[in-house]
Amino acid sequence: MTTTPIMTVTDLHKTYGKAGSKQYEALKGIDFDVQPGEFVGIMGASGSGKTTLLNMLATLDQPTSGEVTIHQQPITHLKGNQLADFRAKEIGFIFQDFNLLETMTAFENIALPLSLQNTPAKQIKTAVENIAQQLGIQEFLTNYPNELSGGQKQRVAAARALINDPAILFGDEPTGALDSKSARELLDLFTKINQEQAVSILLVTHDPFSASFCQRILFIKDGQIGQELQRGDLDRSDFYQQVLDTLGTFEQ
Amino acid sequence: MLTKLAMTGFKHRWRDYLVLFSGLIMSSAIFYMFEALATNHDFLKQNTGISMIGMIFQFGSVLLTIITLVYISYANSFLLSMRKRDYGLFMLVGARKSKIGQLIWLETLLVGISATLIGIILGTALTAGISQILINSLGLELHHLAAWYFPAAAVTLLLYVGLFLVAGLFNLIALTKTPALKLLHSNDQPNRPQIKPARQLIEIIVGLISIAIGYWSMGHLKQLQLMGIGIALVTIVLGTYLLFNAIFVWLMIALKRLPVANRGLNGFTLSQLSFRIRNYTKMLSIVAMLFALALGAITVGMGFHSQIPLMTNSNNAYDLGLVNTTKSEQQQIAALKPKTNITYHFKADKKTVYYQASEFNQHPFTTIEVQDKAQLSYKTVHNNAAQIKKSGFNYQLMQLQSGSMEAGTPVFLSSAAYQKLAQPEQRLTIFTTNDVVQHRAALKRLAKAHFHTTDVTNFGGRYASYVMVNSMYSGLEFMGMFLGIAFLAMLASCLMFKILSGADADKHRYAMLAKIGTTKHQLRSAIDKEIAVLFILPGIVGIVHVLFGLQMFKIIMITSPYTGIWLPFLIFAVLYLLYYLITVNIYRRIVLQ
Ligand SMILES: Nc1ncnc2c1ncn2[C@@H]1O[C@H](COP(=O)(O)OP(=O)(O)OP(=O)(O)O)[C@@H](O)[C@H]1O
Ligand SMILES: [Mg+2]
DSSP: OOSOOSEEEEEEEEEESOTTSOOEEEEEEEEEEEOTTOEEEEEEOTTSSHHHHHHHHTTSSOOSEEEEEETTEEOTTOOHHHHHHHHHHHEEEEETTOOOOTTSOHHHHHHHHHHHTTOOHHHHHHHHHHHHHHHTOGGGTTSOGGGSOHHHHHHHHHHHHHTTOOSEEEEESTTTTSOHHHHHHHHHHHHHHHHHHOOEEEEEOSOHHHHTTSSEEEEEETTEEEEEEEOTTOOHHHHHHHHHHHHHHHTO | OHHHHHHHHHHHTHHHHHHHHHHHHHHHHHHHHHHHHHTOHHHHHHHHOOTHHHHHHHHHHHHHHHHHHHHHHHHHHHHHHHHHHHHHHHHHTTOOHHHHHHHHHHHHHHHHHHHHHHHHHHHHHHHHHHHHHHHHHHTOOOSSOOSSOHHHHHHHHHHHHHHHHHHHHHHHHHHHHSOHHHHHTGGGOOOOOOOOHHHHHHHHHHHHHHHHHHHHHHHTHHHHTHHHHHHHHHHHHHHHHHHHHHHHHHHHHHHHHSGGGGSTTHHHHHHHHHHTHHHHHHHHHHHHHHHHHHHHHHHHHHHHHHHHHHHHHTTOSOSEEEESOOHHHHHHHHHTOOSEEEEEEEEEOSSEEEEEHHHHHHSOEEEEEEEETTTTEEEEEEEOHHHHHHHSOTHHHHHHSOGGGTTOEEEEEOHHHHHHOOSOOEEEEEEEOSOTTTTHHHHHHHHHHHHSOOOGGGSOSHHHHHHHHHHHHHHHHHHHHHHHHHHHHHHHHHHHHHHHHHHHHHHHHHHHHHHTTOOHHHHHHHHHHHHHHHHHHHHHHHHHHHHHHGGGGGTTOSSOTTTTTHHHHHHHHHHHHHHHHHHHHHHHHHHTO
16 A cells, blocks of 8 residues: 555554453454545454454553554553543544433534534534534434434434544444444445545444445454455445355354 | 342442432431420520520421422432332333332331431531530530430431331332333433423512512511511522522523533533433522521621620620739739729728729729610720719729629719728729630639629629620520531532432543543533532522521611621631532542542
8 A cells, every 4th residue: 555544553452450460361462554534344253352442542541552543643642631632633433322412412412522622603503514414414403312213313423423524433333222224324324424525434343234334344353353354346245245254254 | 039139239339328328317417406406495495585586496497397308309319210220120020019119118218217317316416516616616605405305306207207208108109100111211311491481481570579578578577577487488488499490491591502602511511500400490499598598597696796795895894893802813813914904992881982083083994985876886985083973974883893882872082081981991903804705714713703603793894794795695696606507517418419419420421521532621620610500509599598688687686787797708608619619529539530
């Protein structure tokens, strides 16, 4: 590749538990890059370390050793305001359990990252309306989260994650709580924003169907990358078959 | 089996139970403290001499019962919200409703009764401790005060057990009538703040009218007598609640429309506040009432306290008058470093005390002339013999002539005429210390040894009037201070309870904000602001209530109840601020790990 990667991960280790007490090494040396505009999936069995890895990459937890850079900036040792600013400007998250604030309307939830930067109210309004338009949630903006379906909630969460034009979007099982129709809508949405806005996406999932929307899939086993799959020019349903086959052999 | 399950739920949430428990213990302890005075009629009668006080306390009891009622219903909904999930789960796995009903009932009663019993013990200890501190530091004289007073304990236990029986019944119905699924998800239902202009307008109007009626009747106690207090109690509680209910919702929505709402976490803070609007309005009205009661009680207590030296000083310029002092008495007087210390010689018969005018011309006798009775302002006049005779203030000298000369009219003779009198010459020593209150112990010793009695009617002067005024006001002063402290503690426990019971649910919200890039500083200031609103609103309403409420004390206070009001207000503000800082700190610790 000739482009500089948007994210590089070098020899990442994570050991849970303090020295002396019971320790568990969840990540045992992970290396990979993500190119700008790439849609990468991370798969693996339950307990293989997917969430652990994502938390390191998304600055939610600190690795025991190794380095992650986003936009050439090392992020593992960011602290305090720098860390907060980095989270606010460079990355977006979507979680399985939505993580919306149930005290605020959809509009207020989506606007929150901009309010934090003290963006003028007018600008916030146009930005929220734009993104809501793209994600098809204009008519829900005044609803509270408990007045929305799971799929709608997840689209609101996506809108909040995207409103700051992040360099990379992280998703940890974002379709986990959705029915297949809503899941598919959300994944189509990811594909759309990935292609139209060239947002890099890193998606953790154990669901082969979700993974088949990605361009590249990393398989994790026991805290290491065991295998890598490129979609290349395959269409989605062929790639899906390939993922299923790989899982069949990989999980043995 | 189920009991075991329930117990594990109990262990799991011991922290929340601790909050609930300590809140209930504080509440019952304070209720007991109040009742220990209110039900002790001997104490009330002996220490105030004001028959109305007993009735005032009865109204106080009613008010405190209302507050306790809300407090318990509040604690109970906290308990219920803690258990809803557990019981919902039990139902999902097939537990019988009747069995679960039993468990809820038992748990509520157990929590309630044990907290009340501990509360009564704590209340007894607090009553003893606080009254000792007050008595010692203020030099009060009280009779019949008992820290342990059985009727008070009985009233407290009865009320609390009764309320918990009702609460248990309520929980039973609430939990067993609700479908299991709803129980599982009952925690995340926001109250959508709504403006219903007609209803809110009516609430505001009725609220304002009730408060106005309350204020008016407090100012017209002379005409209304006890009725006035009753009316004020009902109307002010009602009005405060209605006003908060109407204005809080409206205020939140109005603030959200302002551009500042979009800055930083302001929108989040406003949403937090309106999210729990229902709980908040109830709590804010309680806190406003408690604030008013605590501040009012302390202000009145201090008002009485400040009247003691005023009344004492406006009575006589000299602390004591001693006839024919011994050497040792003279030494004791000198040890007090008196401002003035004069010895006049005299000769006396049954009706008259003869002085030498020359001594009075040399050492003028100071009299006090009260100028404005309402404000207790006075001027001191230094009189020579001729002036005393003219001024009509010679009774102040007579007060100091104790013993057999007490009733003798002073007559001032020339030296020659004085020499001719056959009676034996005696000495009258009068002196003034810089502060009777400060030297009260030494003065008491001196007087007791000299007059062989502690009955102040046997000796005159500033010290005697201090003792008399003090015993008259001690009871009132004590009640003011004691109740002020009790209400302040109740207020603290209310706010603390409210804020801590919400903290757990807020934890994940703040964690989420941190994930999307909120700085620690922003999080902290959001917390500061949210809690500040909860402190300031009832504070303002409370202060207004106090300012009007002081009208009531016009009839039992000699000076205006508003004199020197800044001091208790300042002390209270400092305590309140301190309390705010502590709350913010605890909350931060819970919410930001
Ligand atoms: N905070 C922690 N302390 C100790 N061990 C942990 C902690 N978090 C995760 N682990 C362990 O690390 C391993 C990896 O966990 P992780 O959550 O990353 O798995 P996962 O791949 O996301 O699984 P799933 O698909 O079930 O979500 C597991 O064995 C787990 O027990
Ligand atoms: Mg996981």
